[in-house]
Amino acid sequence: MILHHIQTSALTDSALSTCLRYIQPNDSILLAGDAVNCLLQIQWQQRLASVNLFVLQDDIQARGLQPRVEAIAEHMSAEFFHIIDYSDFVEQSLKHNKVITW
Amino acid sequence: MKSLAIVFRHAPFGSTSGREGLDVAMLSASFEQQVSLIFTDEAVLHLLGGQTPEQAGAKDYLSALKALPLYDIETVLVCSDSLQQLGLNASELNIEAEVVGADMITKTLQAVDEVLVF
Amino acid sequence: MVNSFEFNGRHIEVDHQGYLKNVADWQESMAPVIAATENIELTEQHWEVIWFVRNFYLEYKTSPAIRVLVKAIGQSLGADKGNSKYLYTLFPIGPAKQATKIAGLPKPAKCL
Numbered sequence: 001m002i003l004h005h006i007q008t009s010a011l012t013d014s015a016l017s018t019c020l021r022y023i024q025p026n027d028s029i030l031l032a033g034d035a036v037n038c039l040l041q042i043q044w045q046q047r048l049a050s051v052n053l054f055v056l057q058d059d060i061q062a063r064g065l066q067p068r069v070e071a072i073a074e075h076m077s078a079e080f081f082h083i084i085d086y087s088d089f090v091e092q093s094l095k096h097n098k099v100i101t102w
Numbered sequence: 103m104k105s106l107a108i109v110f111r112h113a114p115f116g117s118t119s120g121r122e123g124l125d126v127a128m129l130s131a132s133f134e135q136q137v138s139l140i141f142t143d144e145a146v147l148h149l150l151g152g153q154t155p156e157q158a159g160a161k162d163y164l165s166a167l168k169a170l171p172l173y174d175i176e177t178v179l180v181c182s183d184s185l186q187q188l189g190l191n192a193s194e195l196n197i198e199a200e201v202v203g204a205d206m207i208t209k210t211l212q213a214v215d216e217v218l219v220f
Numbered sequence: 221m222v223n224s225f226e227f228n229g230r231h232i233e234v235d236h237q238g239y240l241k242n243v244a245d246w247q248e249s250m251a252p253v254i255a256a257t258e259n260i261e262l263t264e265q266h267w268e269v270i271w272f273v274r275n276f277y278l279e280y281k282t283s284p285a286i287r288v289l290v291k292a293i294g295q296s297l298g299a300d301k302g303n304s305k306y307l308y309t310l311f312p313i314g315p316a317k318q319a320t321k322i323a324g325l326p327k328p329a330k331c332l
Contacts, residue, residue, distance in 0.1 A: 002211065002212065014111065014143055015111075015219075018111055018142060018143055021181075021204050021207075022211055024208055024212060097212075098215070100109075100211065100217045101219060102111075102219050125329065128285075132285045132286075132287050134287075161281075163281065165280050165282070166280050166281060168279070168280060169276075169279075169280040169282065169284075169288070172288050172291055172292050172295075
């Protein structure tokens with residue numbers, strides 16, 4: 001059970017797609033920094049639909065994307081999509097066996 | 103003793119990440135940690151022969167790859183998908199390495215204590 | 221800070237710990253001079269290790285840390301030489317540190 005931590009934009013870096021190549025059904029992905037922008041793209045919404053996903057709230061708010069991301073979240077499974085703060089991030093890091101920062 | 107997997111995912115020379123990853127690998131191995139290396143994406147290009155890093159303005163850190171067995175780093179995995187994407191063959195690799203599918207890399211990432219990505 | 225010493229009328233640049241900045245500046249006759257600053261008088265046994273680390277560096281472009289040095293020397297010169305006791309007798313402060321310095325190589329980054 002791994003928490004995959006992605007910080008870079010999916011448009012400029014392959015971190016997210018590389019991580020998806022090696023992910024296991026038990027694992028989760030945490031989107032932080034520019035990585036949150038991928039949620040605006042339909043192909044990433046689709047590829048991430050079946051992954052347990054955490055998104056750092058500060059990073060979507062900072063980019064003015066909260067309303068959009070919330071609207072997108074409505075189409076995603078509530079069971080898999082979580083907007084979290086830093087203390088949740090810490091909690092998730094402890095819950096998972098390890099964190100991989102891609 | 104902790105087990106450590108070091109993932110290389112960036113092309114050689116364009117950034118210093120390959121060199122940094124190799125430094126961490128050799129340092130950890132000198133401290134008797136059990137180190138595995140995983141090459142994926144464009145980082146598989148590190149393993150091709152006939153490279154002249156100095157010509158690209160980089161330090162020659164590729165030569166140190168040949169010393170890995172002396173550091174007791176015996177597990178070197180190379181992503182077969184990445185090789186295929188770049189049109190490379192296992193026979194073109196310059197060092198002793200195992201070409202494996204994504205599932206084997208997934209297994210390794212799950213099994214080790216820590217994973218560092220460069 | 222750039223340090224240097226004079227050798228045969230040339231300025232040889234070294235780092236603050238006395239390691240040569242440029243591997244190519246080194247020549248055999250320089251080794252006894254560097255060794256003297258380490259209070260080591262070179263014997264045939266010292267030379268064997270010095271050439272070994274020098275060749276190791278030229279092949280792998282990295283200075284061997286002590287553990288690797290012990291293993292590699294064991295493989296090519298035999299177990300009686302590939303052990304830290306023997307190497308510490310020759311280079312009391314640290315075989316990897318001192319042998320690389322005398323061989324004109326950078327300090328091993330992983331040196332304990």
